[in-house]
Amino acid sequence: MPLPFLTADRAFDDAVEDAALPFHDRDRWRRPYRPGPWRVAAAALLLLLASYVLVAAVVIAFAGALPGAGLCVCLAALVIGAALRLLRVGTWVSARGLRRVSFLRTQTVPWARVASVRTAQQPVRWLGLPRTVQGQALMLVRHDRPAGEGATLLTDRGADFLARRTAFDRAADAIEVWADEYRPTA
Template sequence: MPLSFLTDQSSEAAPTARHHHHAAPDGDDRWTRPYRPGPWRVAIASLLLVLASYLLFAGVIEAAAGSASGAGACLGVAVLVIAGALRSLRMGVWVSGRGVRQVGLLRTTTVPWRRVGTIRTAQQPVRWLALPRTVQGQALVLHGTGEPRTLITDHNADFLGRPEAFDLAADTVEEWAARHRR
């Protein structure tokens, strides 16, 4: 089963052509993430899925012991943990011919290209792995009709320790913006 949300839809055989792979023709309305999920994001999702497997096993034990309410509670919590793990893998920035979409754990925000002023990389304090602690780093910032919005940083779960991947993703999103802004 292909897991398209885990990849950047590019070929492994041509890593140099990866940067230009996302140059979609006008009218392409398929949402694509211009980078792969980082190792921190995948590790967190993996740990959540391991926790869910323990919860499911506990639910089976509860059901075998005759406690339907305990089994239901374990099953319900396991389903929530699995949903959270899958949603965490989808988190990030997605682009299409319609706009730029920022997917968070609980909220998704889409900004149409006509409302995007500029998208550029800036040096600024950024949150380290989405924790309250801030460090000096790079951020891809969207300036539009409202307040500036930080799309991705070099210290988030996708790019921590991978500065080349951040540069490639930022360049790709900037290219999409330059191509589709009107």
């Protein structure tokens, strides 16, 4: 079964070096990088947990406690949904704008509101935890926000790029190219 969100940047792998935006349908939302091994491992563990909960639901159903089995099936559905949402987390681009997908919310910024997308050396969160380390971050600066306030799109210490420095550089470059291509020049 193909999982398109796991092979998001296959076109980047197969593209010619001089074609920065190798997609024909640029109105479709795309993540220009693959999810990292930490994110995929966490989702796989959640799916493994869901399979155990589903087996427990079957055992409970055969024991005759249908309300308990229904509760287990609902819990497994929630865990499966959480695993799929975890795989969707990241920065997505299209001709319409830039989309930041977090676990609980999604924020879309049209290219007209984007002032710049740049890489900055700064303290970043390690795997999204409260601990900060020195690293690189891809920052989004918007026209409708104060000049010093920028949103972090990607970090090289996040779940997608930890120990994958070249993947972070490629993803940051790809998102910067999308921004340069579609951001209106003032």
